[in-house]
Amino acid sequence: MTENILITYASRTGTTAGVADAIGKTLSEKGIAVDILPMKDVKDIGQYRAIIAGSAIQASKWLPEAIEFLQKNREEISKKPFAAFQVCMTLAMPNGEKYRQGVSEWMEPVRKIARPIKEGIFAGRLDLKSLPSFSDRLKFKISILMGVWKEGDHRNWNEIKQWAEDLIPILIK
Ligand SMILES: Cc1cc2nc3c(=O)[nH]c(=O)nc-3n(C[C@H](O)[C@H](O)[C@H](O)COP(=O)(O)O)c2cc1C
Known part of the structure; x- marks a missing residue:
């Protein structure tokens, strides 16, 4: 087993x-060795001390490949x-914080596979140009025009950094 922590994402x-990069940077700055990998590139999850x-x-769910990854590696992750x-x-919606409790329920399938010691829920980014599907671009364009949310990067880097810092003492015992 290595001393590294795996940070993996879909x-x-x-x-x-x-x-994931920002979490990795925060941990690295505290002297913690990390590997940051898309889930499809993780070869040997057994070698890591924490995950x-x-x-x-998408559609109120974790991406299917993420759930598949957790299911496939359930045994190792639970150790x-x-x-x-x-x-x-x-x-990132106006007053989006009031939906935090509801959004937290999207984590339920993850909790059923392996209970996280800490959960993070972060606002993301909407970039219409980067959406490959025409119907998704149209749907999001309409939602922007209706004022549901604004296009752009809504990631709160301070919040993400703080989450990663708070994780250190519980991740590494
Ligand atoms: C097809 C599609 C469906 C989405 N569905 C939701 C959703 O149900 N709820 C939500 O809060 N965000 C939703 N989003 C927004 C994404 O979660 C957000 O843009 C995220 O930052 C994308 O992350 P990624 O660039 O890592 O894929 C959706 C985005 C797309 C493209």
């Missing part, structure tokens, strides 16, 4: 990858300190 347009896993939210985070646009 991301469609790079936003969750950026959150941090995150997914973008180690495990933290989970999700990235979504609901928290």
Whole structure:
């Protein structure tokens, strides 16, 4: 087993990858060795001392490949300190904080696989150009025009950094 912590993610347009990088940077600055990998590139989860896993939210759910990853590695994950985070646009809505409790329920399938010692729920980014599907671009364009949310990067880097710092004492005992 290495001393490294695995930070792994599922991301469609790079936003969750950026959150994983920021968590990794915070831990590295505190002298903790990390590997930051998309879930599809994780080869041997057994070698890590702790796991941090995150997914973008689509249709109120973790991405299917993220849930598959957790299911496939359930046994190893349940043996180690495990933290989970999700990235979504609901928290970036005007008064989005009032939906935090509801958004937290999207973590329930994760909790059923392996109970996280800490959960992070972060506002993400909406970049219409980066959405591959025309119907998604149209749907989001309409939601922007209706004032549901604003296009752009809503990640709160201070909040993400603080979450990662608070994780250290419970992840590394
Ligand atoms: C097809 C699609 C569906 C989405 N569904 C939701 C949703 O149900 N709730 C939400 O809060 N955000 C939703 N989002 C917003 C994403 O979670 C947000 O843009 C996130 O930052 C994307 O992360 P990624 O770049 O790592 O894929 C959706 C985005 C897309 C493209």
